[in-house]
Amino acid sequence: MKPDTSSDPHTGLAVLKAFLSERSPLGPLRVMAERVGRFFQVPLPGFKPYIVYGPEAARKVLVTERDKFLWRNHDPVTDLLDHGVLVTDGEEHDRYRKLMEPALHPGQLPAYAGLMLRQTDRVTATWQDGQTVDMLVEGRKIALLIVMEALFSVDAWDDLPRIWTPILKAIDYISPGAWILWRKIPRPGYKKHLKALDAYLYEIIAKRRAAITNHQLPITDLLQHLLDAGLPDERIRDQMLTMLIAGHDTSTALLAWVFALLGQHPEIHARLVRELDESEADSRPRLLDEVIKETLRLYPPIHIGNRIAAEEVTFGEGETIPVGARMFYSIYLTQRDPSIWEDADQFCPERFAHGRKTPPSSYIPFGGGPRACIGAAFGQAEARIVIARLLQAFDFEPIHPEKIYPHMGATLEPRPGVFMKISRRQSSNHKSQI
Numbered sequence: 001m002k003p004d005t006s007s008d009p010h011t012g013l014a015v016l017k018a019f020l021s022e023r024s025p026l027g028p029l030r031v032m033a034e035r036v037g038r039f040f041q042v043p044l045p046g047f048k049p050y051i052v053y054g055p056e057a058a059r060k061v062l063v064t065e066r067d068k069f070l071w072r073n074h075d076p077v078t079d080l081l082d083h084g085v086l087v088t089d090g091e092e093h094d095r096y097r098k099l100m101e102p103a104l105h106p107g108q109l110p111a112y113a114g115l116m117l118r119q120t121d122r123v124t125a126t127w128q129d130g131q132t133v134d135m136l137v138e139g140r141k142i143a144l145l146i147v148m149e150a151l152f153s154v155d156a157w158d159d160l161p162r163i164w165t166p167i168l169k170a171i172d173y174i175s176p177g178a179w180i181l182w183r184k185i186p187r188p189g190y191k192k193h194l195k196a197l198d199a200y201l202y203e204i205i206a207k208r209r210a211a212i213t214n215h216q217l218p219i220t221d222l223l224q225h226l227l228d229a230g231l232p233d234e235r236i237r238d239q240m241l242t243m244l245i246a247g248h249d250t251s252t253a254l255l256a257w258v259f260a261l262l263g264q265h266p267e268i269h270a271r272l273v274r275e276l277d278e279s280e281a282d283s284r285p286r287l288l289d290e291v292i293k294e295t296l297r298l299y300p301p302i303h304i305g306n307r308i309a310a311e312e313v314t315f316g317e318g319e320t321i322p323v324g325a326r327m328f329y330s331i332y333l334t335q336r337d338p339s340i341w342e343d344a345d346q347f348c349p350e351r352f353a354h355g356r357k358t359p360p361s362s363y364i365p366f367g368g369g370p371r372a373c374i375g376a377a378f379g380q381a382e383a384r385i386v387i388a389r390l391l392q393a394f395d396f397e398p399i400h401p402e403k404i405y406p407h408m409g410a411t412l413e414p415r416p417g418v419f420m421k422i423s424r425r426q427s428s429n430h431k432s433q434i
């Protein structure tokens with residue numbers, strides 16, 4: 001067993017410095033990883049979760065010893081999603097997951113390409129030449145419209161003003177905050193908005209039930225699979241809210257980070273636009289794939305996986321997590337581990353060229369094992385289609401890309417936003433990139 005340096009005052013000072021200079025807990029996590037290793041405990045009063053990272057730990061948590069961990073927790077995520085697939089375990093989880101998998105199967109993706117393009121164009125039709133847009137906001141609109149139409153057959157364009165604030169509030173509700181240290185801290189300002197979001201989802205369910213009674217529309221979307229299985233409205237609401245949040249906040253972060261990184265790397269931006277312009281219709285541009293993969297490596301939208309140990313688990317050199325303890329496996333630290341990745345902090349899409357491989361479980365932006373992201377194929381196809389469409393239709397000029405930093409919300413988000421001055425290209429060259 002290695003000596004525990006996590007409570008050493010020098011480490012404490014370095015952690016504090018990193019926090020102040022980076023304005024995010026990611027810096028302190030990196031300091032702890034550098035000084036203590038792939039297994040450490042966060043040294044905060046009242047909050048001492050274990051953090052593990054690296055391929056061996058990821059394999060253990062996601063595959064070989066996954067049954068020793070619970071996803072269900074005592075936190076705002078579980079409070080909000082109730083019995084959503086993300087926060088249930090065992091047979092209950094497997095049942096929901098099986099019901100929803102067909103709608104997100106890779107074979108379904110071509111059926112979604114048209115709506116992904118249409119909803120992207122819908123949002124950009126409001127853009128004016130010379131306007132500065134925030135890609136974090138515009139990406140969210142696009143991702144929301146896509147998930148609502150693909151999974152629930154709802155065109156949410158006219159609903160955006162009604163659901164925008166409730167959705168942002170729901171995301172804020174589950175983001176890290178003072179509740180981590182003081183679980184019972186009062187949290188005013190959410191109830192009204194969370195109720196409004198529920199009311200919206202229950203309306204969609206009721207409308208669909210009415211349509212079935214009236215023998216209208218042979219729909220086979222995700223919502224229909226849940227209804228056909230005979231789930232009560234409350235459990236359908238849980239799955240819808242889970243898919244709505246997990247299925248759009250992640251894609252929003254990915255889209256925004258791609259534009260942030262392109263803004264910071266003009267040469268790669270120019271090469272990507274050239275590649276898209278020159279590619280054949282329906283081909284799969286290589287650099288676009290590599291840019292998306294590298295963005296997911298540096299800024300994984302879900303940067304950490306949250307678990308409770310249901311049994312004692314031993315890691316590395318005999319370090320043990322006791323029953324009932326909270327544990328996080330860090331996707332962020334695994335994907336920036338300098339012993340695995342050359343120039344680990346550099347944006348270098350070429351590292352994924354020619355299908356170049358890294359050790360198993362060292363690249364895990366979608367988690368892994370039986371509970372890997374259910375929307376991984378959907379999310380990647382969406383990113384390819386939306387980014388290609390945007391770069392083919394518009395020129396993007398970044399505004400202060402050097403000021404962007406990662407913020408740990410429900411996802412890892414580029415703050416204060418990704419501001420781009422846009423202008424419509426003269427000869428836009430539209431092709432599908434599924």
Ligand code: HEM
Binds near residue numbers: 086097251366376378
């Ligand atoms: C760039 C896009 C996305 C990223 C990076 C991402 C990332 C992840 C990760 C890392 C996990 C596993 C977390 C853990 O092990 O604790 C996960 C699970 C999940 N994701 Fe995604 N996701 C993305 C898109 C989507 C989409 C589009 C959907 C739905 C339409 C979705 C729905 C889910 C659900 C329901 C789970 C829980 C699965 C289960 O427990 O069985 N995600 N995602």
